[in-house]
Amino acid sequence: MSIVTVQLGQCGNQIGFEVFDALLSDSHSSQGLCCKRENEAYQASCKERFFSEEENGVPIARAVLVDMEPKVINQTLSKAAQSGRWKYGQHACFCQKQGSGNNWAYGYSVHGPRHEESIMNLIRKEVEKCDSVSGFFIIMSMAGGTGSGIGAFVTQNLQDQYSNSLKMNQIIWPYGTGEVIVQNYNSILTLSHLYRSSDALLVHENDAVHKICAKLMNIKQISFSDINQVLAHQLGSVFQPTYSAESSFHYRRNPLGIDWHVRPPLSGPPSLSKMSLNKDLHFNTSIANLVILRGKDVQSADVEGFKDPALYTSWLPVNAFNVWKTQRAFSKYEKSAVLVSNSQFLVKPLDMIVGKAWNMFASKAYIHQYTKFGIEEEDFLDSFTSLEQVVASYCNL
């Protein structure tokens, strides 16, 4: 079962490159800590999901690259080709020369419809190359204009044309003190549109990943490349093949087995440490949690702490907690663990963004740039309403 990735905008394309690179280098890593047969099954599974084969054996990423400026795409394509181990398809990218000016409305209402046919054609070609598509993985940022606006537009199109496929959007949450002035507008418009048409939103906060780089990895001058690599590492350890509880004889066929809005909090690379449960009254209530364990001693790992019913909502009849395991180590780490959580972690950052956007909206700042391209005040109000509803439902878990 294959995943087709759609990389949108500067952020999406840079991250996409890092993700494919991380996946392939892990797949080829020699320190898998498992037997040869296991390793071969792992490699075959990873390859089938994310890459297609060409005659000369170089895997081609199952990806479509979209940007409104040519610079980043060209960089991405050449970096991939230079590695020699994998590359992007020759005709898998679409770019223009204009850019979107960090304007969500421009991306959504102008670029989107104008280039709809070309972009959807590219996606369709990728889909036809797969024997079976388990879903789409769309990488985009919220704050800019291209990734966010065109991303929302493309996701909606995918919902219409491939209504039976799963879609997971990887969203980059901008820095709190980001440089794009209208990033909050772009964010709320993106989130409210995606909430309607996507199946899962996987959120990475720039601030959080920045902290990982600074505190856990002690990098002095943190560049976007460092951040992207950490991100890719996290995503890779989610997407690489695993066994789930039901089928312990072959790798899970559908990697996108996540159907809720998820957001991974910090997950450290080193060995699995015991979760120190906060005995406060204010638990961070989760709807569902997924733990993925890789490496040594996975069979004996103790995950009972995750099953505490106090962590979960009261209206679910049974704990929505899943564990996926594999002995095959990820990216040379002897042991690694990832937690993907659908919980109230999301509430505070979301509330903050909605609050800031509302303040700007109340004074009508920069609204004309959006109404110029067809996004009216009613659309803003609709977005606020949906997001308030999301915040309210999560608060009342």
Added chain:
Amino acid sequence: MRRRRVDPAAGARAGALPEAIAALSRSLPSGPRPEIFRRAKFDRPEATSALWQLLFRVLSPLPAGNALASIALEVQARLVKSALCSQGYPRLALAQLPEDGSQGSRELLLALSWLLARGPVPEQMLAQTRVPLGDEMTVCQCEALASLVPPAPHMEAEGPVDVRHVQWLMGKLRFRWRQLVSSQQEQCALLSKIHLYTRGCHSDQNLGHLSVTEAEMLRDPEGGQKVSGAGAAQNLDLAYPKGLHFCTPGMGPRTFWNDLWLVPRLLPGDWAAPLDPGGASACSLLSPLRVLLRTLERESRRLEAVLAWRRAEPVFWQWMDTVLGTCAPEAPAAASQPTFLPWVPECGDGELELVVRELQTLEEELREAVERRRVAWEAKARGCGRGPEWSAARRASRETVEKELGALQRCWEQESGPAPAHGPHRLVRREDGAAGDRDLRAAELIRTLRSQEACLEAVLRQLQGQCRQELARLAGALPGLIWILPPGR
């Protein structure tokens, strides 16, 4: 029971009867030993349970499986009785037999012969358990409808149901549905590949290409291959049979064989398990090819048994005449007997009286309530007036209903043409226009299904519209309340 006319000369030689009974026994699934039949003629009790089980096996709609073996004898007996009764079995004595298998073997033997006389039972049993060598799918909805479980009895929830839980369940359902659809699409893509690549490889010109089962047998007769990827490539030479050629240049065989191992895991049902119980566990250690051969051999033996049975049948019927002769004559009131009554629990006379009286009072109350309602309605209806507007309105609504009904019927039956046959069909890939007369064309079936889908969608949209109107009405009924509907899909 009328006697079957038989040719007295047929099968008069000695030894013909044991052969006939033996053939019958071999041709039926889990057929009992011929000795059982002989004992049953003399109504020996030890033959009873075997015959109950045989009748159950013949009458039950489920295919064979280990599940059947675990059903208790009493349950089997009860099911047999009700099935026979619903088919119109005339002899009362069977309905009155005890269900513990202690007596009645002669009655059961008579019932069996009644079934054999009505229809080709061994052939039907054989069709149920045949080995599918091709890739099959069913066209009619019968299986789906038959497997519909009646809805669970309505259970009162302990408290108000949390709507979030319901939303969560809906989400999960939608998710599972999509997974199912993508698995099916994958199966179709792979089937198509196999049919395409093995064009010209089948010895039967009519079929032209291999099915998954056949291709898998050629690729991996010993069943040693379990992992795809590098492993398959090594065995490629061994599995590459002479004369098998790939008709599409450029499509490397490697991916083809790689994909092939996926398909048996996707196919519904496990063809590799022998279809008669009793052989399943022993065969799981054998290679797939041997399992298939064994199953085919078993099927061949059953076929031969059926043929032998048909040749020897007259002898059996002569013998059955003698069995009927040993029974006491049945009362001729069989035709006027009511259908099999449900089993009423034994209760004392006093209790029965009480129940009867209660039912009578209830009936009275209901009758009064109906009368009151009818009077009230008529008064209201009269109030509407029998004027021209009333009859015009009535006529208009009747016309709309008729039109809607007609449209529904038309669109449902539109392009069906001759109804497609029931049961599974083998999938065969052919050039355009090469289909035979009795073959079902995929394009036609797709057209029929599409029109049915359009019908159902129209009905769905109408129902959704009604729901929306109802919601709007409810929202309007509470002034000062703002309803914000959840973001819909």
